[in-house]
Amino acid sequence: MDLQFVVNPDLCIQCGACADDCPLRVIQMESGYPSLNPARVRLCIHCQHCLAVCPTGALSILGFKPEDSLPLPESLPNAQQMIALIKGRRSTRRFLPEPLDPGLIEQMLATIANGPTGKNNRQCLFSVIEDPATMAVFRHELLEGLRRAVAERRLSQGLSYFRHVVSAWDKGRDIIFRNAPHLLIVTVPSTITTPDADSIIAMTYFELLAASMGIGTLWNAMIRWAISTIDIDLYQRLNIPEDHIKSYALLFGRPDVQYHRTVQRDQVMINRVRLV
Template sequence: MKQFRVDQSLCIQCAECVKDCVFGLIVMQDGYPVLPADKEATCIECQHCLAVCPSGAISILGLDPADSLPLAGRFPNQQQMETLIKGRRSIRRYRPEPLPAETIDELLKIAAHAPTGVNSRGVEFIVVEDPATMDAIRQETMETLQDLARKDAIPDHLVCFRHFVPLMEQGLDPIFRRAPHLLIASAAEGVPTREADVFIALSYFELLANSAGIGTTWLGLAKWAMVDLAPRLLRSVGVPENHDVVYMMLFGTPDVTYYRTVQRDQDAKIRRLVK
């Protein structure tokens, strides 16, 4: 049951919820919006009806509209977003101290609001919070790469890993960059737009983290190591076997400060369609 409720004492009968319903499920009856029982199964729980109601009269899924954040005047302006997008850097120098668990939890809960195809909300996060677990992942990855190098089993298109092995044996960390935290985002095979959903969720997480002064790095190297070279590493960190799309991100407090944006406007590739 979707628990669609209308507080008639607050409803101004504007029908905005009817107009904005993605699949046109909500209808007006006797002057008030209704979600017919025979249409409930089609509802994708997007909560547009709750969000679009100007008077806070609509409740769905048992949610109280009073618990939602008000939006008027609270979005960052374009200049602020420009600075955030242009100013974020891939951080490869981190302080060793882990972030508070409550900070990580808050970031992930907010990032879970990222859009997904047909509102499937199938992205799952696995987060490494403690330094001991990060050290164990580093060690297991190094030992796996050492074994593959001895067997000459590293393919030519991943030749960089052959060079990483001696660096890791010297105590360097060319893959995980001594970051205190690792975030693995995955989605099950049945999720309709799982690859896009994963990348969108991580993009939201990255911008949110950077707005809080937390650095991030998209970790393609670990994806190649864990997905392409040694899938068992994914199992060892808890990724379910039916999750076949995954990407990773390092994060933590940066040990470097950047003072200005880079200049890439000239790199924008724009093709305008003109009939």
């Protein structure tokens, strides 16, 4: 395995931080400088911790150079900004119809691809609807599928409320999609170790990034339940592999509402454990 591991001896201060922080001890210190342990190279999980932890930017790996990374910690938001972001995040149920710029959506997806995954598998598939025409077709096919399920009395007792969804749709109210211009579904192969966690983490990162950009989001389980109810495979229509684990859908777009302050939900259930 060629990891393209390069150390600039003019910048390396021989601190050993890269070797100390390597999760699987792929890096060793040899003659004062970091090098790869041939017996453990195959264990590298491509986490790039060595690239990130080097204080002088002396190390490159996998073709990635330190000068192409954002500098830390000066690029990070401060604690008060993060508190306001988390507390100020709201579920958006009123969207403007105008779509976002595709370049912005691509930037957002590339950013959340940096989120954590089990064993750094990074197998999340981001299925996104960007253009209004596709969103209209998807919305129509799902609602018409629900209409057939209602007419053929195929709704279980737990999903009987979809009758009201169809009725509201006929009256011009979009209860499921809330007129959102975009949809994101994150799926993960069932063969990896942490499929459920990986998809939820990715979508949570997307939600917080969107909030920081003034973009509204809505976690939506109704879409998943509806897809499981209707008589056509909409996951297949979205080119999502059959063996992928599907969780929530996330609606997003510019909100047609503005919130001016955080809510007050600081009441928390804490189990403080002490083992002495």
